[in-house]
Structures are given as C-alpha cells and as structure tokens.
Amino acid sequence: MKIVIGGQVEKKAIESLVKEIDPSIETVIKSDVEASIAIKTGQADYYLGACHTGGGGALAMAIAIIGKDKCETVSMPGRKPKGENIIGAVNDGKVAFGFTGDHMETAVPMILKAIKNK
Numbered sequence: 001m002k003i004v005i006g007g008q009v010e011k012k013a014i015e016s017l018v019k020e021i022d023p024s025i026e027t028v029i030k031s032d033v034e035a036s037i038a039i040k041t042g043q044a045d046y047y048l049g050a051c052h053t054g055g056g057g058a059l060a061m062a063i064a065i066i067g068k069d070k071c072e073t074v075s076m077p078g079r080k081p082k083g084e085n086i087i088g089a090v091n092d093g094k095v096a097f098g099f100t101g102d103h104m105e106t107a108v109p110m111i112l113k114a115i116k117n118k
Contacts, residue, residue: 001115002026006035007049008057009101014048017108025112032061039095040066046115047096050104053077058098071096074111075103083110090114 003018003025005011015027030038038044039062047066051057055073063071072089074097075081081103089097090111099107 002044003046004035004038004044005029006032008051010050036062036065049098050101054100062096073098075099081107086110087114
C-alpha cells in the first residue's frame, strides 16, 4: 500500500505516525496537487492531509482533482474523528482523508485500521 501525504500542516509527523503504526506502508510527502494527481493516476492508494480546519487546506486540491465523492473530512475543530464514520467512508470508496493537525494521533490510526479491515 502506498499513501501520499499532502495538506498544510504536520506532514512529517503524519508520515512518522503511519510508519510507527505499520512500517510496511510506503509513504511519500508531496504538495497537495502532486499528491492528488498521484491518487488520480493510480501511483498511490490513499491520501492523508491535515490543516487547521480539516477540510480546506487538507483536501481542497484533492476535491478539485479526484472529486468530492472520493474525499472525506474526518475531523474539524470541535469535531473529533469517529471510527464508525471513517469505516463508512472507506467502505464507500473514499481514498482521500482530511483532518485537523491536532487530531492526527486519533485520526491516522482509525483510518489505517479501516483501510486494513476493508
């Protein structure tokens, strides 16, 4: 599995967290545009991105390039990630996930677990 990491904040920390959870996952940090194109062209399987709102800077380019139907905001300020929502998003075919930087410690493990259990 290959995950591209975009978004506006915490890119290296997200990559470290993914590697800590599962060292077999290939990760690449890219700009939002490059990461979204990698998903669209099949060069990567999933996109993770963080920003301060969970949707804007984390997913704007992904929404524009791969489509809103493939993207999911899993957390926002004041709205923590919920496992059941993430599982539903993965099962619905979402491949790009945005969250707030302060929720990455919760969101990333939930996203990876949902992907692995798909």
